Amino acid sequence: MNFEYSEKVQALIKRVNDFMDLNVFPVEEEMHRQVELDLWSTPPLMEELKAKAKAEGLWNLFLPVAYGKYSAGLTNLEYAPLAEIMGKVMWASEVFNCAAPDTGNMEVLAKYGNEAQKKQWLEPLLEGKIRSAFAMTEPEVASSDATNIELSIERDGDEYVINGRKFYISGACRKQCEIMIVMGKTDPTNSNRYIQQSQVLVPMNTPGVTLVRPMKVFGYNDAPEGHGEVTFTNVRVPVENIIVAEGKGFEIAQGRLGPGRIHHCMRSVGIAQRALDLMCKRVGERIVFGQPMIKQQSVREDIAKSACQIEQARLMTLKAAQKMDTDGNKAAKELIAMIKIVAPNMSLDVIDRAIQCHGAVGVSQDTFLAHAWAGQRTLRLADGPDQVHMMQLGRDLVKKITE
Template sequence: MDFQYTEKMQTLITQVRDFINNEIRPAENVYYEQLAKSPWETPPIMDELKEKARAKGLWNLFLPTEYAEYSAGLSNLEYAPLAEEMGRCRIASEAFNCAAPDTGNMEVLAKYGNDAQKEQWLLPLLEGRIRSAFAMTEPQVASSDATNIETRITEDGDDYIINGRKFYISGAMRKTCEIMIVMGKSSPDNPNRHQQQSQILVPTNTPGVNIVRPMQVFGYNDAPEGHADVIFDNVRVPKANIILGEGRGFEIAQGRLGPGRIHHCMRMIGAAQEAFEMMCKRVNQREVFGAPMSKQGSVREDIAKSYCEIEQARLLTLKAADAMDRSGNKDAKDLIAMIKVVAPNMALNVIDRAIQIHGAVGLSQDTPLVHFFSYARTLRLADGPDQVHMMQLGRNMAKQFA
């Protein structure tokens, strides 16, 4: 494996970093001022940033090479350092049209959607004109086992009727969210539990789609995306809205979550790196007991451990991305599981040390640290909890030596 970045990649990294530092960071205060006036509306300043990024060709960078017609045609390995740069600034990913959950939904439509579905929903998402959501998690069942999903997709003539309740549906609170990919059971009696589920496209303005409330995360509403509690009450959509075919929902979910998981990890490393650099600057600026904080042994240990842990997670992420490029997402599943466990836990450790070194201000709205911490802790559950990844990883490892 050669993780040395090519000249092309060095240029892209510099372009993304410069755009974040020169365009996005100076706009952050305006972004949050506009957001406070209308929490579920996209702040106008974001639309301006997106126009600038697209004009520079820094757009849809996440889509892999097989979809080069829609994007920069980068591999997962090439995208990794760019996603890391985006992870260092809370609003950066959206400016490059590389924000979840749209990235995963665009990959689903690009990989599994038919021509009509791509025309109606993929193209507007690729152009950044609309937003989307992915509705799988349910409050009444352990959704980390997707075969538990209870939402029903029932055939009725030329339509399907959807009934059920979903919650923590990221992105569904935003007023520009026009489409949801909904996972439910279309064949509950199929003896194969992994062929009972389907995924179907549901426009958010369809009668019977009731967005009940925003769910909070550590007291935050995460506007403007939000995490919606949604009830589907006799929601009727055409059969043409089914993705790939009945009973293919679990297959699609597995195809979607691989890239989505590693993208989160890439961004998480960026957040940890940002926290680390903030920590290092802080210890050189503050004095305690008559000496700079950087002279304290415990502080030096925190810095050293953080540096080691970030680099370990970064290398594992790059290895997983390289394996995805070389062998495909399925063959790289063990590495993806490993980094999905490692990266959020690493970030929690690093960010917690940065908060401690910053003292009270580390808990405040004056730094991004608490938001980074919330994101990292959420990621230990999102796209599958640690325990599920470790259970499957341990099973796979044991089988190799049976």
């Protein structure tokens, strides 16, 4: 394994760092202020930052070269340090058009979409002109098992009729969200549980689509992205809106989640590193019992443990990314599962220590720590709960030994 970055990637690391220092960190408070003025719409400041990043060529950095003219041509390994930098601010990845759920949806459309679907939906997403959502999770079933999904997609002539309810649909609350990729069942009685599902494109303005409410995460509404509860009542879309074909939903979902999971992990390393940096600054300045906090042995231990955990997770993330590049996502599934288990838990540990060192202000709105902790805790559920990854990883490792 060689994790030394090429001159091209080193230059990109510097450019993204410089962009963050000049354009993102200084306006964090202003971004939050603008969001509060119009909760569910992209703030003007975000559009300004997107235009700057696009003009500087810092755009769609997550896309591999196979996706054509809109791509920066980076491998997963090359993208990893850039995603880590973006991860230091919870909304920063959107500035570079590298934000979920759009990234996963763009990858799905690029890999599985037909030419008409790419023209209508992929290109505007790649340009950053619209936003999107991925509607999979349902409140009535354990959605960590995708075969449980109950939303009905029934063929009726030249249309599909969709009925069901979804929740925690990230991005659905935003006014700029124009399209959802919706997962449901076209063949619920098929004896093969893995070909019962399909994925279909549903424009947000389709009659029968109702945004019921924004769901909160530990009390945060995560505006303007939001996590919507959405109902589908006799929603009709053309049969041309099916992605690939009926019965391909589970396969598409698995293909979508591999890159998305590791992107989340890259950002987890970034937010943990920022929390550690803030903790180091705090303990060097804060006086307790007549001396700086850094003089306390327990504080030194917290900093040391945090640095070790971050570096361990960083290296595991890079190893998984490299495996994806060299051998493909399927061959890297064990490493992807490992880092998906490790990275959010690592980040939670580090952020928790940083909160402790900050005392009351650590749980307030005066630092990014409390909201970051909520986001990382949620990540232990998003893209598959820890328990699912551990169950499958344990099964596969034993199978290797015993076969």
